Amino acid sequence: MKPNILDTHLLYKNYGPSVALDGVSLGIEAGDAVAIMGASGSGKTTLLHCLAGIIRPDGGHVDFATAQGPLRVSSLSESRRSQLRRESFGFVFQQGLLIPELTAIENVAIALMLTGAPRPAAEQSAAAWLAAMGLQGLEARRIGELSGGQAQRVAIARAQVTGASVIFADEPTGALDSATSNEVMDVLLDSTVRSSKTLVLVTHDQSVADQCRRIIQLRDGRIVSDSDTATADANRPDQASLTGRTQ
Numbered sequence: 529m530k531p532n533i534l535d536t537h538l539l540y541k542n543y544g545p546s547v548a549l550d551g552v553s554l555g556i557e558a559g560d561a562v563a564i565m566g567a568s569g570s571g572k573t574t575l576l577h578c579l580a581g582i583i584r585p586d587g588g589h590v591d592f593a594t595a596q597g598p599l600r601v602s603s604l605s606e607s608r609r610s611q612l613r614r615e616s617f618g619f620v621f622q623q624g625l626l627i628p629e630l631t632a633i634e635n636v637a638i639a640l641m642l643t644g645a646p647r648p649a650a651e652q653s654a655a656a657w658l659a660a661m662g663l664q665g666l667e668a669r670r671i672g673e674l675s676g677g678q679a680q681r682v683a684i685a686r687a688q689v690t691g692a693s694v695i696f697a698d699e700p701t702g703a704l705d706s707a708t709s710n711e712v713m714d715v716l717l718d719s720t721v722r723s724s725k726t727l728v729l730v731t732h733d734q735s736v737a738d739q740c741r742r743i744i745q746l747r748d749g750r751i752v753s754d755s756d757t758a759t760a761d762a763n764r765p766d767q768a769s770l771t772g773r774t775q
């Protein structure tokens with residue numbers, strides 16, 4: 529078994545009266561492909577955002593394994609979390625993040641320039657990533673001049689160009705037809721889990737989830753099933769009540 533790159537312990541998050549996360553404990557192995565599934569409102573995006581340090585949980589913690597030891601993401605300041613996201617994590621969302629006024633290559637290069645890389649070097653890396661995504665020749669197109677699948681491949685290149693070790697994807701194929709969805713999943717898996725990076729993906733599409741090694745189901749902010757059964761056991765409500773939590 530590989531070491532965990534991310535660990536969460538009893539994550540809780542409320543938005544006013546609505547409970548988004550209700551005690552989620554989860555370890556994610558380095559190099560794994562993990563799909564998070566569940567009905568709309570079950571807490572998938574909230575869990576992803578806690579894992580990635582976009583938001584801080586109300587309770588519990590998130591640890592990210594670094595060469596210097598575990599980093600408690602959930603305790604970092606906004607600016608340190610922002611730095612961590614820029615340098616160590618990549619993001620692919622259903623839409624957004626790409627800047628429509630910029631070309632494909634500029635959209636990818638900007639992620640590197642935000643970490644301090646000079647523009648020529650950033651554009652060189654961006655071109656290599658676009659080529660790896662099968663987008664050679666489309667570097668100078670603006671995002672609006674690309675198909676949905678091509679734009680998602682630009683987003684994947686952008687997420688990876690900084691050398692991020694973990695890629696977080698929230699409904700990355702949500703706006704695509706099934707043939708395009710398969711193509712996008714293929715480049716996403718090739719460039720992450722098949723290249724020893726970690727992929728954490730939120731989807732409500734079973735055929736997308738089935739391409740990941742591990743599938744976790746959320747309901748009402750809790751893990752209700754996990755294809756790695758050992759973790760499912762630790763999250764069963766009866767186990768939670770044994771450790772003193774009330775319903």
Ligand SMILES: Nc1ncnc2c1ncn2[C@@H]1O[C@H](COP(=O)(O)OP(=O)(O)O)[C@@H](O)[C@H]1O
Binds near residue numbers: 543566571574
């Ligand atoms: N920023 C927010 N403000 C208020 N409520 C929110 C916010 N984000 C999420 N929620 C609520 O938290 C619950 C979980 O949301 P979310 O994590 O987005 O679920 P999913 O991604 O599974 O659809 C839902 O009830 C949702 O309405």
Ligand SMILES: [Mg+2]
Binds near residue numbers: 572573574
């Ligand atoms: Mg969501």
